[in-house]
Amino acid sequence: MMLENIRIILVNTSHTGNIGSAARAMKTMGLSQLVLVDPVQPPDEKSTALAAGANDILANLRIVPTLAEAISDCSLVIGASARSRTLAWPMLDPRQAGQQLADGALNKTVALVFGRERTGLTNEELQQCHYHVNIPANPEYSSLNVAMAVQTLCYEIRMSWLAQQETVVSPADENEYPPQASMELFYTHLEETLRQTQFLHSDHPGHVMMRLRRMFTRLRPDNNELNILRGILTSVQKSSRNS
Secondary structure (H helix, E strand, C coil): CCHHHEEEEEECCCCHHHHHHHHHHHHHCCCCEEEEECCCCCCCHHHHHHHCCCHHHHHHCEEECCHHHHCCCCCEEEEECCCCCCCCCCEECHHHHHHHHHHHCCCCCEEEEECECCCECCHHHHCCCCEEECCCCCCCCCCCCHHHHHHHHHHHHHHHHHHHCCCCCCHHHCCCCCCHHHHHHHHHHHHHHHHHCCCCCCCCCHHHHHHHHHHHHHHCCCHHHHHHHHHHHHHHHHHHHHC
8 A cells, every 4th residue: 555655746758658668667666656747748659668568557647737736635745856956955865765755655645756858857846845866876977767767766665665564663653744735835824924024025035935945845844833833824914914
C-alpha cells in the first residue's frame, strides 16, 4: 500500500516516448501512480512502445492542467532540480529523498516531481515543493533524461521501502502533515494579513513572501501547528480591523 501512495509527476513533457519510458521505470520499482501536468502531447503509440509492458500505468495515469492541482492532496512534495537556484531551498540527495518519500507514504500521499526535458521545473514550481533533490551525476557529463532520473530516484524509493519491511512503524508516532492545498491557503492567508497590517508593500510582495514560504517549507508545520498559525493570523486581522 505504501508504494501506491507515491505519485510520480511529469510536468509539461514534450516527448511522448519519455512518458512511456518513465512508466517502465516506475513499474520496475513497484510504483504505479503517474500524473502528467499539461503535457505537450498526450501519450500515444510511441509511449506504449517504450513502456514495454507498463501499459497499465499509462492506462491509469491522470492528466491535469497545473502542478498545484497535481499535488493538492499531497503531504510531502519533492521536486527534482538539476541546477542551483537564486534562493536556496532545502536540498536532499537521492537516498535522502527516497527515505523521506517512503516514510511519508506510510499513511499519506506524497509526490516526486520532474520538469521539462530541456529546462526542468520553473522557480515558481520548485517553490511549491517541500524539498529539492539533485542527482550528483558526473559534472563533466551530467546529461540525464527524464526517464533516467525517474529510474534513479524510484530505485532509491524502493530501497527505502525494502528497508521498511524489516521495521515496525506505529502510525500513532507519525506526524500528521497537511496536504499542499492547505499550505497554499495558509500562504494566501499570510499574505492577506501582511498586506492588511501594511507589513507588505502592495507593489513588491513577491520577494518577502518567497522567503517566508521557504522558511515555513523548512519548518514543515503539522496540522495542529498550521491551525495555530491560521488562528494567529485571524486574530491579527480582527485586531487590525478594530484598531
